[in-house]
Amino acid sequence: MSPHSLEPPERTPQGSGSPLGRRSFIGSLGAGLVGVAVLGGHASAARALPAPARSGHGAAESRQVFLGSYGNGIISCAYDAATGALTRRGGFPAVTDPSFLAVAPGGRVLYSLDNGGRQGAVRAFTIGAGGTLTPLGQVRSTGGANVTHLSVHPTGRHLLSANYGAGSVAAHVLNGDGSVGARTALVQHTGSGPDPTRQEGPHAHQILTDPQGAYVFAVDLGTDKVYTYRLDAGSGALRPVSEVRSVPGAGPRHMVFHPTAPYAYVANELNSTITVYSYDPATGVLTRGESRPTVPGGSGSGPRNYPAEVVISADGRFLYLSNRGHESVARFAVTEGGAGLRLLDTVPSGGSWPRHISLSPTGTLLFAANQYGRTVGVFTVNRDSGALAPSGQPFATSSLGCVLPL
Numbered sequence: 001m002s003p004h005s006l007e008p009p010e011r012t013p014q015g016s017g018s019p020l021g022r023r024s025f026i027g028s029l030g031a032g033l034v035g036v037a038v039l040g041g042h043a044s045a046a047r048a049l050p051a052p053a054r055s056g057h058g059a060a061e062s063r064q065v066f067l068g069s070y071g072n073g074i075i076s077c078a079y080d081a082a083t084g085a086l087t088r089r090g091g092f093p094a095v096t097d098p099s100f101l102a103v104a105p106g107g108r109v110l111y112s113l114d115n116g117g118r119q120g121a122v123r124a125f126t127i128g129a130g131g132t133l134t135p136l137g138q139v140r141s142t143g144g145a146n147v148t149h150l151s152v153h154p155t156g157r158h159l160l161s162a163n164y165g166a167g168s169v170a171a172h173v174l175n176g177d178g179s180v181g182a183r184t185a186l187v188q189h190t191g192s193g194p195d196p197t198r199q200e201g202p203h204a205h206q207i208l209t210d211p212q213g214a215y216v217f218a219v220d221l222g223t224d225k226v227y228t229y230r231l232d233a234g235s236g237a238l239r240p241v242s243e244v245r246s247v248p249g250a251g252p253r254h255m256v257f258h259p260t261a262p263y264a265y266v267a268n269e270l271n272s273t274i275t276v277y278s279y280d281p282a283t284g285v286l287t288r289g290e291s292r293p294t295v296p297g298g299s300g301s302g303p304r305n306y307p308a309e310v311v312i313s314a315d316g317r318f319l320y321l322s323n324r325g326h327e328s329v330a331r332f333a334v335t336e337g338g339a340g341l342r343l344l345d346t347v348p349s350g351g352s353w354p355r356h357i358s359l360s361p362t363g364t365l366l367f368a369a370n371q372y373g374r375t376v377g378v379f380t381v382n383r384d385s386g387a388l389a390p391s392g393q394p395f396a397t398s399s400l401g402c403v404l405p406l
Contacts, residue, residue, distance in 0.1 A: 063360075064131045066110060067091075067369065067376065068098040068402035074112055075397060076131035079405060084365040084378035086395040092125065092133040099355075099401030100149050103127075105156040107406055109178035113147045113161070114139060120147025122161055122172060124179050137179025143186040144168040149206045149254075154213035158184070158236055162218060167202025169218045169229075171236050184236025191223035194249045195270055199224065205269075206254045215241065215284035221251045221269060226277070228284040244286045246275060254309055259316045261338030267294070267307040267321055274310065274321060274332070276341060292341050295326045302326060309356045314363050318386030322354035322368060329357060329368055329379070331386055344386070350377020350394035360405045365391070369400035376403055 061081040069075055073093035077086045096116030103110055104124075110133060114121040120142040125133040144166025151160050152174075159172045159180055171185035193199030203222035209231075210217065216229040216238060228241040246252045251270030255277075258264065262279045264286060276289040294307045305325035312319045312334070319332040319341060328346035335342055349357075351373025358367050359381070366388055368377035375394035382389070 063406055064127070065367070065403060065405040066101050066131070067397060067400055068101045068112060068404070069398040069400055070097050070099065070371070072398040074098050074101070074110075074125075074133060076133065077395075078131065079360075079365075079378075081360070081362065081365075084360070084367065084380065084391045086376060086378070088397070089131045091131075092135075095123065097401070101402050101404045102150055102152050102159075103404065103406060104152055104174070104178050105154075109136060110404075111150055111152065111159055111180070113150060115146060117141075119143060119145060120161070120163055120165075122147065122150055122159055122180055126178070136177065137175065137181075140172055140180045140183060142170045143183060144170070148204075151208050153209055153216070153231060155233070157233070158231060160207040160209070160216060160231075162204040162207040164203050164205055164221075167204055167220065167222055169204050169207050169227075169238065171231065171238055173236050185231075185238040187218075187229070187238050187240070189218070189220050189223055189225075189227065191225070193222060193224045193251070195251065198222070198251060198270060199249070205252075208255065208257075210279070210281065210284070211257050211259060212281055214281060217255060217264075217286075219252050219255050219266065221253055224248060224250060224252065226252060226255065226266065226286055228286065230284065241284045242286075244277065244288055246288065247271065247273070247291060250275070250291070253307065256310045256312050256319070258312065258334070258338045259314060261316060263338040265310055265312070265319060265341070267310040269306050269308070272298075272305040272307060272323075274307065274319075274341060276339060278339070289339065290341075292332075292343060294321050294323055294330050294343070295328070295346060296343065308354065309358075311357055311359050311366075313359070313381075313386060320357060320359075320366060320388075322349060322357045324353045324355065324371075327352055327354065329354065329366065329377075329388060331388060333386070347379070347388045347390070348377075349373075350379075350390065351375035355400065356402045358403050358405060365405070367403040367405060369403040370394070371399055371401060374399050376400065 067075040075091040098112035124136040144163025146165030148164040149162040173181040189202035206219040229238040250268035253269040273291040275291040277286040351370025353372035355371040356369040379388040
């Protein structure tokens, strides 16, 4: 069994001063827990994608999905566009812990993380027929340890990444062929939070862009902050604009913007909540609003829970969040024009430790990447109610960090 199947990737590097490493922390949860990116991080990003394949006259529509694994590189699969049923095609094993993936505008180039060295790296692949992956250009250092997230700027000219271990964020220029060019920015966060084992220093967990493409946001679990930057289109520099604090000790992890209303929603890993932030698109400033528990009865109603990924429907009516510990996907109604959230229900994720969830481009399927369960849970989405229903048995695979349907 790969050691990566038993620990999340955002482990703190040795010598960081943390008294309890991420491996020991997760191990303390008990053996009972061990069993899409998308352009700019938005649910509406998978727009101009390759035409879906059909296996024959009257056959079910088949589309491509990529899985980022721990220990087995990038796994390429096809999925049935109606049922979500997955079929493995191949992949690219020679990349270390590609726990997050993103696709370029047009869907012809795939970007992945690579944690094979002392510093994290990002790399590109050309997507060929049948989901084959061909390395494109050079592997580029992100300038910090344990890179955990990446996204493509909506212009398609820069790749953004977040180094969890180092607590820094970076930008790289993208060449005309989609390959990753030189690093153009590296910004180091500073500070800490009240949790001595998880917030002893900065831990940048996500980097994404607002729906208008005007500002870049870095979500930092270690400092309890979301940072706003402006990306200089010419130089590729990240210019600090503002920052907003979460509830102390909340541990903000991942964020998603409402597709049309001026709000964003942040999943908090350490206190099992999700927080609504109002957003001023003119200035890039976020203002913290109300927080809601992500499991029925609140965080004290069962095993300790660690929210992970958050996605929103293209019409902005429903929000989904993965719960690790509760082992579920939560469904929220978006209320008050985007200013409120109401927990409707949760469904089992189809495995253990759902690290990542994603919606298909049509919005009719939801996939859950279960890190410890080594499965992909597949759900159909009721377009009227937003309700999730399991679609067949979970797909057995490797320990996963990401599922990216095209």
